[in-house]
Amino acid sequence: MLARFTFRVASLALKFALTIIIARTLGFAAVADYGLAVAVSVVSSKLLGLGFSTEISRRLSAENPSRAIHDARRLLVLYCVVYAAIAIVLIVVYVTGGFDAFPRITRSVLCGVMLVAFSEHAGLETTSYVFSLHQPRAGAVLLFVRTGAWAGVAIVSLLAGLVHSIETILAFWWGANIIAAVAAYRCIQCRGREIVSEQRTQTVRTPGSTRSVWMDGLPFFIATNVLAGLQYGERFLASGVISTDSLGRYVFVWSVSNSIQTIAYATIVVTAAPRLVRSLSVAGGDFWATLRRAVRSGVAITSLAAVSILITHKLIFRMAHEPGGSRELTMLVILLVSFVLRSIADVYWVGAVALRLGKQVATAIACVAALVIPVEWMLITRLEAMGAALSHLTASVAIVAVSVFITKRTRVANVAAVREREAAHVS
Structure with a gap:
């Protein structure tokens, strides 16, 4: 618990410091764009779960999670399809002038915020699966990567004069989420193989199991x-x-x-x-x-x-x-x-x-x-x-x-x- 506490405090401190440094180096317009990304990521991380997140995490926490791991893989495919569908809709809306009422939102910022939203949900979802599979140390490290480590890299880059736009900051953010999501998925796969090799249970692929999760x-x-x-x-x-x-x-x-x-x-x-x-x-x-x-x-x-x-x-x-x-x-x-x-x-x-x-x-x-x-x-x-x-x-x-x-x-x-x-x- 001490390690998780330390990681979380460090993440909060880095996020707080990043906001201050963005204001000093890139200006308050960049802070506004960063704030937009934060707000969208918070909302998306809840709504994009589509009602599956709580129950699949509960099932993964059980003694024999083999079937739940199978369902989790199918859900991640579903989420990717949803991301693609939303991205297409947003692109169409942007091209047809749907964002003209918000002249400050440039194409690059819109793209960055969208990628942050999708990656934040994917990172949150997969990291929660790792915790649910009773792997708290791996989960804590991945959580820190998602919430603190990237902010530390961004701070150093801003202070060194290597970063000159909010779009690059957002790239650090969604990049870290993707890295954490891929690593978390690897943990899930390894856990699934362990269960099969130990022959603790067999995966039962019954029709409609994903629907029951929902x-x-x-x-x-x-x-x-x-x-x-x-x-x-x-x-x-x-x-x-x-x-x-x-x-x-x-x-x-x-x-x-x-x-x-x-x-x-x-x-x-x-x-x-x-x-x-x-x-x-x-x-x-x-x-x-x-x-x-x-x-x-x-x-x-x-x-x-x-x-x-x-x-x-x-x-x-x-x-x-x-x-x-x-x-x-x-x-x-x-x-x-x-x-x-x-x-x-x-x-x-x-x-x-x-x-x-x-x-x-x-x-x-x-x-x-x-x-x-x-x-x-x-x-x-x-x-x-x-x-x-x-x-x-x-x-x-x-x-x-x-x-x-x-x-x-x-x-x-x-x-x-x-x-x-x-x-x-x-x-």
């Missing part, structure tokens, strides 16, 4: 996108209420606070998810003990990260030329608490995935969104930026509450039923 994963796909809306929604509500300057300052504090959830996910959640699934697919596995250990580890690491940020917040604010008064400190504390809660919810989320509670999770998260959004609007209109922080905290409290409730109400009998379904799946 059907089982669709509720989580819906819930994931609703959660993404709740993660970023308050800033969109605030954009029509508060000034651009206040919103920018809020987004900066939000970004600093969000780092603790990012660290917790890369160090705890990515390995807790496959362990929880395996605890249900092997005899004698203790799901609840595994879940409790993951929750305790998540609380410990996020609390440590939050305290570290509070200790160094004045330095962080000073580097960004941001005021660090009592108002900003209060907002930071609120958002740090909020992201600690989101990190706990992430652990219970993967617990719900292991227990195959997709329909319950999707329904509960939809109800949370319906109840929370009006409250967020009221807080933002009355308290502006501080209200945005409080609305984020409100959503976090609701999300962690329903996540804990849904997971913990699944008793021993339900766990036994899940184990029976797993046994039927691999037989």
Whole structure:
């Protein structure tokens, strides 16, 4: 876990430094293009999963993942077909003048952003498969290549005067994703061959297996996108209420606070998810003990990260030329608490995935969104930026509450039923 923590902190630091150096060497227009690529990559990494990602990762985490590896290979072919189809549509739209309303978007930038979006999803998908196959060290290295190493290369190149355009920076990004995706696919192939050579199971190629992956994963796909809306929604509500300057300052504090959830996910959640699934697919596995250990580890690491940020917040604010008064400190504390809660919810989320509670999770998260959004609007209109922080905290409290409730109400009998379904799946 220490290695994963170190890799993740280094990645965050390199990404933060890269943004600053892009602004100083290439200008803020380049920062805007880079920000566009970041936003598109975040959205695409969720939407391009098409509902398969959660379930295929769960199946790969089981004791006998041979059939799941076969399905994963077929899904990667499907994703490549989707990438090609979207690329053709975007090219046609561009040629016919569909992007004339955005004169700053040049052909090279559009191409770079598109390649970043596709490669980011491919890298995320394949890297998650490596973690799901219980290969955390390889997964951690590949994750660092995707999220930090390329940024380090870009920083050195910018400072040495070897790079003079944002397109080259984007090329570093999608190139690193491709390298990580190819290496991850190699890991998946090697694992598949190991299973065959050990004769632990035989690949059963039943018709419609990929469709079952989609059907089982669709509720989580819906819930994931609703959660993404709740993660970023308050800033969109605030954009029509508060000034651009206040919103920018809020987004900066939000970004600093969000780092603790990012660290917790890369160090705890990515390995807790496959362990929880395996605890249900092997005899004698203790799901609840595994879940409790993951929750305790998540609380410990996020609390440590939050305290570290509070200790160094004045330095962080000073580097960004941001005021660090009592108002900003209060907002930071609120958002740090909020992201600690989101990190706990992430652990219970993967617990719900292991227990195959997709329909319950999707329904509960939809109800949370319906109840929370009006409250967020009221807080933002009355308290502006501080209200945005409080609305984020409100959503976090609701999300962690329903996540804990849904997971913990699944008793021993339900766990036994899940184990029976797993046994039927691999037989």
